[in-house]
Amino acid sequence: RKEVEQDPGPFNVPEGATVAFNCTYSNSASQSFFWYRQDCRKEPKLLMSVYSSGNEDGRFTAQLNRASQYISLLIRDSKLSDSATYLCAVNRGQNFVFGPGTRLSVLP
Amino acid sequence: DAGITQSPRHKVTETGTPVTLRCHQTENHRYMYWYRQDPGHGLRLIHYSYGVKDTDKGEVSDGYSVSRSKTEDFLLTLESATSSQTSVYFCAISAAATSGNTIYFGEGSWLTVV
Numbered sequence: 175r176k177e178v179e180q181d182p183g184p185f186n187v188p189e190g191a192t193v194a195f196n197c198t199y200s201n202s203a204s205q206s207f208f209w210y211r212q213d214c215r216k217e218p219k220l221l222m223s224v225y226s227s228g229n230e231d232g233r234f235t236a237q238l239n240r241a242s243q244y245i246s247l248l249i250r251d252s253k254l255s256d257s258a259t260y261l262c263a264v265n266r267g268q269n270f271v272f273g274p275g276t277r278l279s280v281l282p
Numbered sequence: 283d284a285g286i287t288q289s290p291r292h293k294v295t296e297t298g299t300p301v302t303l304r305c306h307q308t309e310n311h312r313y314m315y316w317y318r319q320d321p322g323h324g325l326r327l328i329h330y331s332y333g334v335k336d337t338d339k340g341e342v343s344d345g346y347s348v349s350r351s352k353t354e355d356f357l358l359t360l361e362s363a364t365s366s367q368t369s370v371y372f373c374a375i376s377a378a379a380t381s382g383n384t385i386y387f388g389e390g391s392w393l394t395v396v
Contacts, residue, residue, distance in 0.1 A: 206382040217372055217387040218325070261324070263385070268313050268332065268376050270385045274324035 177201055178264055180273035188281050191252045195276045197262030198244045204264040207238055209247045212259045212275065221247075221260070252280045284386035285309045288373050294394045301360040303391045305373030307353075313376035314356040315340075315385070316348065318369040325372070331356055363395040 180197045187193050199207075207224035222229065224236040224245050235248040245262055259275040285308035295301050305314060316328040317340075327340030329348040337348050345367060347359045360367055373388040 206384075208384065215390075217389050220384060220386065223382075223384065265383060265385070268330070268383060270315070270327075270374075270376070272317075272325040274322070 175200060176274075177271045178262060178273040180260075180262055180276045182274060182276060184277040184279055186279045186281055187252055189252055189254060191280075192248065192250045193252055193278060194249075195247045195260055195262075195278075196244055197246070197273050199262075199264045199271075200243065201264070201266065201271075202243065203266050204243075205267070206265045207236075207245045208263040208265075209234075209236055209245075210261040210263060210272075212261055214258075218261055218272075249278075252278075254280050254282060256280050284375055284377065284388075286373055286375060286386065286388035288371075288388040288391045290391060291389065292392045294396060295363050297364060297395055298362050301363050301393065301395075303358040303371055303373075303393070305356045305358070305388060307356075307375050309375070309377070310353055311375040311377055312353075313383075314350065315374040315376070316346075316356065316358045317372045317374060317387075318342065318367075319372060319390075320369050328358065328371075360393075363393075365395050367393065368395045369393060 209221040210218040211221045212218040224238045228237040233250045259277045261275045262273045287306045315330040317325045326342045331337045331350040371391045
């Protein structure tokens with residue numbers, strides 16, 4: 175079993191839809207949690223950190239459930255420009271582990 | 283912009299030849315990483331460095347070596363390239379952020395071994 179797992183998708187949604195991604199992690203010692211966005215043939219870029227209390231950045235909401243060891247990302251009012259692969263990541267100190275990513279396609 | 287530059291960005295090489303990828307950072311970060319990314323596997327850590335001449339192996343280190351003789355440069359060497367090493371390679375640095383340490387990536391180096 176991989177340390178960080180995600181549904182690979184693809185998720186094909188119409189513009190304006192709300193879409194949610196989940197990510198599970200197996201190491202309970204994981205300290206920090208992140209969502210990255212990766213466009214085709216580009217590097218992953220930090221989308222947002224995930225805080226224990228949950229956090230929101232515009233149309234994006236991230237939540238953490240330490241007891242169940244999963245993190246989630248909710249995207250509201252999807253835009254065509256949200257089409258990308260979304261990677262979750264966890265870290266313990268300086269060790270960062272990434273999930274395989276979930277591909278999102280937002281359709282007109 | 284995390285100030286990371288990778289070179290070369292694209293390379294085609296023949297099986298059995300040595301290849302060195304360079305990662306250069308301008309912001310004096312202590313920790314640097316080399317990942318490879320492949321379909322179905324995601325990002326996997328090859329090697330990382332926690333200071334000049336201090337390196338350690340990651341998940342998929344076989345066939346790779348690294349060196350860090352200066353804070354700003356982290357080199358990844360494929361001693362004898364194989365077709366299984368065809369991949370995109372990302373260098374990364376770890377930097378402090380509000381929520382703790384966060385990792386930032388360079389633009390990637392696309393390597394094809396024929």
